[in-house]
Amino acid sequence: MRRALAGLRTMSGPDRGPGSAQGDPPGKAVEITVRLLASYRQYLPADHDERAGYAVRVVPGTPAGQLLHELPIPAGDGYTFFVNGRHADRDQVLREGDVLSVFPAVGGG
Numbered sequence: 001m002r003r004a005l006a007g008l009r010t011m012s013g014p015d016r017g018p019g020s021a022q023g024d025p026p027g028k029a030v031e032i033t034v035r036l037l038a039s040y041r042q043y044l045p046a047d048h049d050e051r052a053g054y055a056v057r058v059v060p061g062t063p064a065g066q067l068l069h070e071l072p073i074p075a076g077d078g079y080t081f082f083v084n085g086r087h088a089d090r091d092q093v094l095r096e097g098d099v100l101s102v103f104p105a106v107g108g109g
Contacts, residue, residue, distance in 0.1 A: 029057040030096040032067065037103050040079075043072040053101075058094060065090030067100060078105030 035053035036044055048054045058067060064083055068090065073079065082101045083092055094100065 028060060030060055030062075030094065030098075032056050032058055032094050033097075033099045034067070034071065035099060035101040036071070036073070037101060039104050040073055040102055053099060062094050063090060064088055064092045064094055064100060067094060068102065071102065073102065073104075079103060080105065 032055070033053040034056050041050040044050055045054055056067065064081065068079075068081060080087075080103045082088060083094070083098050085099070085101070
């Protein structure tokens with residue numbers, strides 16, 4: 001699954017991407033911090049502290065849903081996510097410096 005993230009990073013090369021409505025120049029990669037929380041910490045890259053996030057570079061205009069799809073969490077898992085500490089839609093465009101936090105779904109009654 002890390003291969004998918006590596007591919008996303010590759011897409012962020014200097015001559016790729018159309019630029020975003022937020023004014024990012026075309027092709028300039030933006031850096032997003034990903035925080036995998038609770039039981040998702042087990043999917044963090046091996047060289048990262050489980051309490052910290054890790055940086056991912058994406059092309060300008062990347063929606064949260066695309067990056068979520070590329071994360072190393074099991075396909076089909078239910079989860080909640082926030083961008084900068086607030087609930088967000090999957091189509092929210094990620095911007096330089098955003099923090100994407102992902103929590104597994106909580107069950108119970």
